Amino acid sequence: MSGVRVLVGTRKGAFVLSSDGKRKDWTVDGPHFPGWEMYHLKGSPADPDRIYASQSTGWHGQVIQRSDDGGKSWNPVGNEFAYDGVTGTHQWYDGTPHPWEFARVWHLEPSHTDPDVVLAGVEDAALFRSSDGGQSWQELSGLRGHGSGPHWQPGAGGMCLHTIIVDPRDAERMYVAISAAGAFRTTDGGKTWQPINRGLKSQGIPDAEAEVGHCVHRIAMHPQRPEVLFMQKHWDVMRSDDGGDSWHEVSGNLPTDFGFPIDVHAHEPDTIYVVPITSDMHHFPPEGKLRVYRSRTGGNEWEALTEGLPQKDCYVNVLRDAMSIDSLDECGVYFGTTGGQVYASGDAGNTWNAIVRDLPAVLSVEVQTLP
Amino acid sequence: MTTVRVVLPGHLRTLAKISGEVTVDVGDPVTLASVLDAVESSYPMLRGTIRAHGGGPRRDFVRFFACNADLSHEPIDAPLPAAVVDGSEPLLVVGAMAGG
Numbered sequence: 001m002s003g004v005r006v007l008v009g010t011r012k013g014a015f016v017l018s019s020d021g022k023r024k025d026w027t028v029d030g031p032h033f034p035g036w037e038m039y040h041l042k043g044s045p046a047d048p049d050r051i052y053a054s055q056s057t058g059w060h061g062q063v064i065q066r067s068d069d070g071g072k073s074w075n076p077v078g079n080e081f082a083y084d085g086v087t088g089t090h091q092w093y094d095g096t097p098h099p100w101e102f103a104r105v106w107h108l109e110p111s112h113t114d115p116d117v118v119l120a121g122v123e124d125a126a127l128f129r130s131s132d133g134g135q136s137w138q139e140l141s142g143l144r145g146h147g148s149g150p151h152w153q154p155g156a157g158g159m160c161l162h163t164i165i166v167d168p169r170d171a172e173r174m175y176v177a178i179s180a181a182g183a184f185r186t187t188d189g190g191k192t193w194q195p196i197n198r199g200l201k202s203q204g205i206p207d208a209e210a211e212v213g214h215c216v217h218r219i220a221m222h223p224q225r226p227e228v229l230f231m232q233k234h235w236d237v238m239r240s241d242d243g244g245d246s247w248h249e250v251s252g253n254l255p256t257d258f259g260f261p262i263d264v265h266a267h268e269p270d271t272i273y274v275v276p277i278t279s280d281m282h283h284f285p286p287e288g289k290l291r292v293y294r295s296r297t298g299g300n301e302w303e304a305l306t307e308g309l310p311q312k313d314c315y316v317n318v319l320r321d322a323m324s325i326d327s328l329d330e331c332g333v334y335f336g337t338t339g340g341q342v343y344a345s346g347d348a349g350n351t352w353n354a355i356v357r358d359l360p361a362v363l364s365v366e367v368q369t370l371p
Numbered sequence: 372m373t374t375v376r377v378v379l380p381g382h383l384r385t386l387a388k389i390s391g392e393v394t395v396d397v398g399d400p401v402t403l404a405s406v407l408d409a410v411e412s413s414y415p416m417l418r419g420t421i422r423a424h425g426g427g428p429r430r431d432f433v434r435f436f437a438c439n440a441d442l443s444h445e446p447i448d449a450p451l452p453a454a455v456v457d458g459s460e461p462l463l464v465v466g467a468m469a470g471g
Contacts, residue, residue: 035382059432059466060382060420076386076416080424 004326005070005368006334007051008342009038012360014053016071019355023332023346026355032074033065040321042108043070043368047115052134054105054120062104064120064134077134081105081122084141090124091153100124100144107321109164112171121161125152125178127190140190143176148195148212155179155215155234162320163216168223175229175244180205180215183231185244196244200233204280218320220262222269230272230299232262232320237274239299250299255286261323265348266331270298273325273333273349275318284315292335294349308352309343316341321364328369336362372396375406375451376461380433383421383464387414392461401456403435404447421464436463 006017013031032038036055044050053065053074062081065074081102089097103123111117116133126144128137143161152159163177172189175196182197195212205213215234222228231238231247235258238247251257256276265271272295278286285291290309293302316339326332333349336342340359343352378392387393395409404426411418422429429435435442438452438460454460 033385057382059380059430060386061430063386063416063420079419082424 002328003370004328004332005043005048005370006324006342006344006355007041007043007053007071007364007366007368008336008359008362009041009053009321009364010336010340010360010362011037014038014041014055015356015359017342017355021328023328023344026344028356029071032071036063037104038363039104040107040364040366042110042366044110044115044118045112046110048368048370050110050115050133052108052110052118054108056104062102064105064108066134078130078136081120081126081128081137082139083126083144084139085145088144089150090159091151093154097150100126102126103158106160106162107164109166112166112168119164119166119174121164121176123158123160124154125159125161125181127161127164127176129190140186142186142191143184143193146184146193146195148181151212152178152181153213163219165219165221165229167221167226169226173226173243175219175221177216177219177231179217180213180234182212182214183216183219183244196240197247198245199240199247199249200238201236202234204234217260218262220264220272222264225269228269228298230262230264232259232274234258234280237262237299250295252295252300252302254293254302255291259318260320261318261335263323263325263333266325266327267329268296268331271296271348272299273323274302275323275335277317283317288313288315290314290316290337292333292349292352305345305349305352307350308345308354314339319363321366322362324365324367326367326369332367334365334367336365338362372398373401373456374458375401375409375455376458377406377410378461378463379410379417380464380466382466383417386416386420389414401451402448403442403445403451403462406451406462407447432467434465434467436465437461 003020008015013034015030039054041053049070051067055063092098107121109119120128127140165175167173184193200214218232229240237251239250289311292305316337323335331348333345338361342355
């Protein structure tokens with residue numbers, strides 16, 4: 001029988017949550033790497049036993065761990081992320097030029113086809129690639145070398161490259177998102193990039209419709225319709241029907257369009273999920289009610305999903321990498337909170353249950369659908 | 372060659388899959404740099420976790436103690452205390468008191 005494995009990264013370690021296809025009974029394995037910040041773990045679509053994990057602390061910096069047995073055992077691989085060529089500068093908070101400095105890996109994106117190929121999105125914002133299972137890393141420096149690079153600036157969480165999407169039809173075509181620079185696209189495997197932010201409007205920057213400078217929080221794509229992209233921006237939920245050439249707002253009737261994660265149903269390309277958060281000043285759900293909102297129309301028309309979620313006195317946040325979707329026949333949806341809960345829905349969001357309630361603050365959630 | 376005792380912080384012992392202190396053989400002169408080179412050679416997974424890759428600067432929240440003295444700000448090529456060289460005292464690699 002098929003099953004799922006949920007990889008959870010937290011402020012103080014990683015956890016592996018497993019269940020069969022019914023997704024009712026769960027085993028909790030962990031903490032792995034206790035005491036370390038686990039920004040992200042993700043399994044290879046080509047080999048589910050191959051999992052990459054980003055492990056870091058302020059004391060000892062970045063480590064990349066790799067499992068070849070589905071998370072039972074781990075071994076450290078390469079952790080040298082050296083920027084290519086002249087480091088250059090970006091804008092610092094006070095507007096002065098600031099040299100690029102590596103801080104940590106925010107997101108790992110394994111190849112669809114080769115378990116040894118994996119991309120890493122890092123802070124300060126850059127994209128790295130490994131083709132030897134994480135042993136060595138090379139920067140795809142065309143992104144950082146884009147002409148707008150000196151004008152990028154950090155958001156409150158640092159200047160991070162947090163989203164990587166590889167077109168499943170064409171691995172040369174990729175999308176990344178950077179806070180606070182915006183979204184970028186390559187069609188040549190990362191050699192050259194172009195900003196794809198037309199249609200975004202951000203009130204927090206001097207030119208609300210600037211080519212770069214937008215605080216994009218997350219982008220999502222359905223693999224069977226890769227020309228359509230959905231975006232949760234700092235404020236605004238956006239949609240592009242032309243691979244990012246232009247965007248239009250689909251916030252519709254959401255109670256607030258601030259938030260972090262966005263994801264797409266595994267079998268319905270127009271069914272999308274967000275978790276509205278009160279505001280940029282108040283990083284908790286409106287009215288103390290934790291509600292996932294689902295649109296079955298590709299945006300604009302949203303319904304609140306509340307059954308099984310706390311509807312009073314709830315003041316957690318859901319971070320950008322902390323939502324994931326499985327691909328079982330009845331699509332499962334998962335998300336983790338800064339309060340340490342990981343919620344699962346085995347019916348596309350209609351009802352929810354907490355798999356665990358008392359983990360450290362959850363940074364990332366990725367689900368693997370197992371044969 | 373001189374055998375030097377090194378005590379690593381808990382996070383790095385876990386990362387290197389070791390328990391207790393480690394010993395490394397170091398040629399003369401015995402310095403912080405030569406001891407760290409030897410530690411990183413024996414435990415490559417520690418590269419970048421004590422100091423920057425390629426023998427770069429010490430990480431901000433790592434300290435080096437020995438013989439009740441803080442050696443963190445000593446030149447990295449300065450000789451280590453005689454008690455470390457003769458093995459009667461270990462070099463302590465310490466995670467600074469910080470965090471939450």
